[in-house]
Amino acid sequence: MSAARLIGVVFMAQLLAQIGAFTVPALLPIFIDSWELSHTKAGWLIGAWAGAYVLAVPILVSLTDRVDAKKIYLVSIALTTMTHIGYALFADGFWSAFFLRAVAGMCWAGTYMPGLKVLSDRLEGTAQTRGVSWHAAGVGLSAAFSFLISGLVSDWLGWHWAFGVAGICTTIAFLIMWLGVPDHAPTVIRTKHKRPALLDFRPVLRNRSALAYSLAYCAHGWEMFAFGSWAVTFLTFTAISFGGTSDLLGPTSVAFVMGLLATWSSVAGNELCIRFGRQQVVLWIMISTMMVAVTIGLFSAIGYGAAVVLSIIYSSLIYGDSSALTAGASGNAEPGQRGATLAVHSTFGHLGGFVGPLVIGIILDLAGSESVLGWTLAFGHLAIVMIVGIVAIAYLKPKDLPGDHPVHGKVKRPCR
16 A cells, blocks of 8 residues: 555544544534533633543553554544544533543553554654654644534534534544545554563653653643643634624634644655754744734734734644644654654643633633633733743754754764
């Protein structure tokens, strides 16, 4: 099977697999009003998905070093379909919704990184880094459609049907992966050292290059999930403050545009890393997002159009280092430890993804609900979080990957 065809098949599967992942953030204003949720409870509802992911991902992704990642993917995506249908039929308040979103997060732990592992086990070199990039792009594009489809279906048929459509999409993703990707036995690396136990992550944590990218990914995940999860609510607040907006440029439609451009940004960011060096590009992107984070909340006082423009710019910048960081961690993994490395990497990223949306909700409540000051403080804290990522890259100095061409010198080999 050619590399291009494999990347295309997995891309399509992931595109459909995550259609329901952002349905709750897309419809969050509805749930806040209908279920009378505080912003803190809304943050818990959003974060439940990423928090449950963190609990499940170390086991499920580490298993891909021992079991074909395709098998884990198929079981997880089948269960994801059941959670979407369950949400449509049974979610009627905070606790039922919280439980179903948590289960969905565990299922995504067996779909996201195992889907990437399907590619990385079957590709090498530049094809592998580009495969990782397009995999992230598929997930980003899926997030865009998640917002658009959720908004449209909810307007036409009610929010329950938005989850029903998501269940149909994950069923198709199951069929694409099952029929379109050949089976693959995990590579057995024979060395003089004893193979680490299933959940022994000490060798991964000693890999400075992979660890640097993973720590930066934690800050990235915090920022990405925090802004992405609350963007529709932020834009809804701004629109109401300025007398509403047209359906064509409604908050969920804006979130769709943000996702489309984020997809391009994710791929372009990795290509820039190949050309100019991974460390340098990641640092510049993080510095850029810090500058936007401290100002975007203030734009809710200027006007809806201004908030829309800056939200699109901010989202594009955030996703600029998404696949670059994941490719960096994956490419620097020790032989036979790529699954464990991705498990640690994804755990860090989604740990940030769990805490970030919750902190936004807490800050909004402490600031006296939604206001220009509340949103400024809520998004402004993300600039502080990004310092962690910058320090991780600057201090640990991770290696670029084979195929990367830093402008300051020759290509460096991965740290082993």
